[in-house]
Amino acid sequence: MIFPTIKSKxxxxxxxxxxxxxxxxxxxxxxxxxxxxxxxxxENMQQAEDLISxxxxxxxxxxxxxxxxxxxxxxxxIGTCGFNSWNVALRSTIIGYDVNRQYWGNGxxxxxxxxxxxxxxxxxxxxxxxxxIQADTIPGNVASEKVLLKLGFSEEGIHRQAAFWxxxxxxxxxxxxxxxxxxxxxxxx
Numbered sequence: 001m002i003f004p005t006i007k008s009k010x011x012x013x014x015x016x017x018x019x020x021x022x023x024x025x026x027x028x029x030x031x032x033x034x035x036x037x038x039x040x041x042x043e044n045m046q047q048a049e050d051l052i053s054x055x056x057x058x059x060x061x062x063x064x065x066x067x068x069x070x071x072x073x074x075x076x077x078i079g080t081c082g083f084n085s086w087n088v089a090l091r092s093t094i095i096g097y098d099v100n101r102q103y104w105g106n107g108x109x110x111x112x113x114x115x116x117x118x119x120x121x122x123x124x125x126x127x128x129x130x131x132x133i134q135a136d137t138i139p140g141n142v143a144s145e146k147v148l149l150k151l152g153f154s155e156e157g158i159h160r161q162a163a164f165w166x167x168x169x170x171x172x173x174x175x176x177x178x179x180x181x182x183x184x185x186x187x188x189x
Contacts, residue, residue: 006115013067023077024048036138038165081112086127094134118184131179136172148175
């Protein structure tokens with residue numbers, strides 16, 4: 001299966017490649033980026049290589065898809081986004097995203113998510129017939145919540161102590177977007 005490339009006004013979303021390992025390490029070694037993540041900040045390049053292998057195998061096995069976010073005209077990975085997993089029987093998927101700290105506040109995540117959500121609801125991915133996209137945030141991750149609400153997601157509530165990482169339990173705030181609620185609005189993206 002060919003990895004789908006998506007283009008927007010400022011971005012190219014394509015596959016995460018082995019040569020992205022330095023950018024992946026830079027992204028996930030920043031504790032501000034991983035503050036609300038289910039992984040600790042990376043300490044060595046092998047962790048970046050392992051993550052690349054994981055996302056590549058999940059795509060190959062049709063279990064999920066993760067795009068590299070790149071600014072047009074530049075090859076450097078500045079973030080990632082995608083559907084961490086999908087459930088064909090339930091026609092649902094879980095979305096995730098991140099961006100290098102130096103690119104925060106520029107609307108790149110909103111722009112990237114706008115286009116991958118459209119691709120999912122338009123049936124252009126191997127996760128055909130998606131009806132529901134879910135996003136989970138850690139309470140306090142205000143920036144992420146703002147992005148989701150801007151994209152039309154509805155807050156469903158708190159799943160108390162639904163996750164465990166970094167040696168502690170975490171509440172998860174659940175958001176969802178349904179196909180029949182979605183209206184594509186690229187706002188010039």
